[in-house]
Amino acid sequence: MRIGFATVVLAVLAAGCSLDYGQTDLATEISEDTADSILFRVTHTVVRDGRPRFIVRSQRIEAFGQQRRQYLYGVEFEEIDAQGGSVTFGVADFAEYRTDTEDFDLSGNLRFYSAAEDAWLTAEYLFWENETRTLTSRPEETVVLERGDGAEIRGRGFVAEMARSMLRFEDGVSGTLVEEDRPE
Numbered sequence: 798m799r800i801g802f803a804t805v806v807l808a809v810l811a812a813g814c815s816l817d818y819g820q821t822d823l824a825t826e827i828s829e830d831t832a833d834s835i836l837f838r839v840t841h842t843v844v845r846d847g848r849p850r851f852i853v854r855s856q857r858i859e860a861f862g863q864q865r866r867q868y869l870y871g872v873e874f875e876e877i878d879a880q881g882g883s884v885t886f887g888v889a890d891f892a893e894y895r896t897d898t899e900d901f902d903l904s905g906n907l908r909f910y911s912a913a914e915d916a917w918l919t920a921e922y923l924f925w926e927n928e929t930r931t932l933t934s935r936p937e938e939t940v941v942l943e944r945g946d947g948a949e950i951r952g953r954g955f956v957a958e959m960a961r962s963m964l965r966f967e968d969g970v971s972g973t974l975v976e977e978d979r980p981e
Contacts, residue, residue, distance in 0.1 A: 832859040832868075849877050855892075867894040872903075886910045899927040915945035920955070930959040936967065948975045 836858045843851040856871030869892040876885040890905025902924055909918045920940040924933050933956050934940045940955035942948075942964070954967025 829861070829863055833862045834860045836860075848879060849881075851876055865895060865897040867896060868892075869894060874909075882912070884912055886912075901925040901927075917941075917943045919943070923955075932957040932959065939969070940966070942972075944975070946975045946977075947973070949973050 837856065839853075839855050839858050841853045841855075842849050843853075852873075852875045853869070854873040855869040857869070859868040861867070870890070872889045872892045874885070874887045874889075875883055878884045887907065887909035889903045889907045891903070893902040895901070902922070904922045907918075907920045907923055910916070911918075918940065920934055920938065922935055922938055923940075925931075926933070934954065936954045939951055939953055941951040950966070950970065950972035952966030952968065952970035952972075954969075955964070956967070957964045
């Protein structure tokens with residue numbers, strides 16, 4: 798009777814394996830630094846009143862359930878109006894999403910476009926606080942606003958209060974405003 802090489806290897810491996818893991822709880826042994834899930838090339842659509850309202854695309858998402866955090870890499874964001882048109886579009890290298898508050902830290906090559914304002918916003922870091930609907934920069938970082946008519950404003954300590962439709966800079970404001978021609 799011939800015993801094949803594969804049979805011998807399987808027998809040796811089986812003898813060395815134990816399927817009795819006893820009291821081991823694998824879930825508690827996983828570090829909090831280890832993502833619960835990692836997803837690639839994700840498109841997430843938020844639907845409200847039966848219509849798409851927001852689309853978030855990411856090259857990679859790491860979810861950490863216990864920390865209530867998601868880390869998104871290579872992020873694109875689009876806000877859709879009731880007619881299906883793009884209202885706002887933006888990109889960022891990285892975003893940290895807090896699932897409990899729906900707040901975002903956005904960083905790296907941020908660039909957002911508002912179709913309604915025909916304006917671009919450029920920054921390296923912004924924080925979105927969902928409850929107050931406020932977008933802020935770090936006090937020392939410069940944010941640039943550029944409109945299609947050639948106006949450009951830059952400054953530090955940027956704050957946008959969306960509920961009041963108000964923008965402000967706390968420091969270092971400079972730029973160019975373009976005045977509309979008025980008939981005399």
